[in-house]
Amino acid sequence: MAVLVSNLQEEIxxxxxLIKIVEDVVTESIKSEGYSSEAEVSLIFVDDDYIQSLNAEYRGLDKPTDVLSFALNEGEEMPEExxxxxxxxxxxxxxxxxxxxxxxxxxxxxREVAYLTAHGSLHLLGYDHQTDEDRQVMREKEEGILGRLGITR
Incomplete structure (x- = not known):
């Protein structure tokens, strides 16, 4: 499992x-969903201005947010390779x-960064929270991932 961590902000x-925590959370998230140990995720730490620009460009929301996920395998066309x-x-x-x-x-x-990492990982794996039922499923999975790693409130 490869978790490539980049830090593009200087405020924190x-x-x-912290790097170990996010690596563990991504690994647990992916492993718990049955994905290959060869899976690779990139995790980027940014500031509010940077994430606001991404949020505006990709979601049409010109405000900062906490986490964004960009899945490479989403949509109708799956990669051939x-x-x-x-x-x-x-x-x-x-x-x-x-x-x-x-x-x-x-x-x-x-704990907050671990939660956002689990949340983002689940989005990469196809989970969403558009309905109350989907939100509940996702929340249970997030808390399960953190619980198995001993990351509590």
């Missing part, structure tokens, strides 16, 4: 502990938003 320090199925996509997380949300929800910054 990204240490080895077998190894392309192992490239799942990109998760983009705004660390300043994660920090604010951690304070708002009264849990640690690491």
């Amino acid at each position: 320090t990204v240490d080895e502990q 077998e190894e392309a199925e192992d490239l799942l996509g990109d998760i983009v997380i705004s660390l300043p938003t994660a920090r604010r949300q951690a304070e708002e929800y009264a849990h640690s910054f690491q």
Whole structure:
């Protein structure tokens, strides 16, 4: 399992502990859904301005958000090359938003980033939260992933 972590922001320090957490969360998310150990995900830490520009460009919402996922294998046309199925996509997380949300929800910054990573990973795997039922399924999976890793509130 390859989790490629990039940090494109300077506001919040990204240490080895945070990188290990997101790597573990992505690995657990993918493993729990039965994907190949050859799967690859890119995770990018950004600031609010960067994620706002992505949100405006790809979702038509000109405001910052916490996490965006860009699945490589979504849509009707699946890649013909077998190894392309192992490239799942990109998760983009705004660390300043994660920090604010951690304070708002009264849990640690690491827990918030782990939750956003699980959420983004599940989007890469085809999960969504457009309906109440889908939202409930996704929330249970997110909490299951974090629980198995011992990441609690």
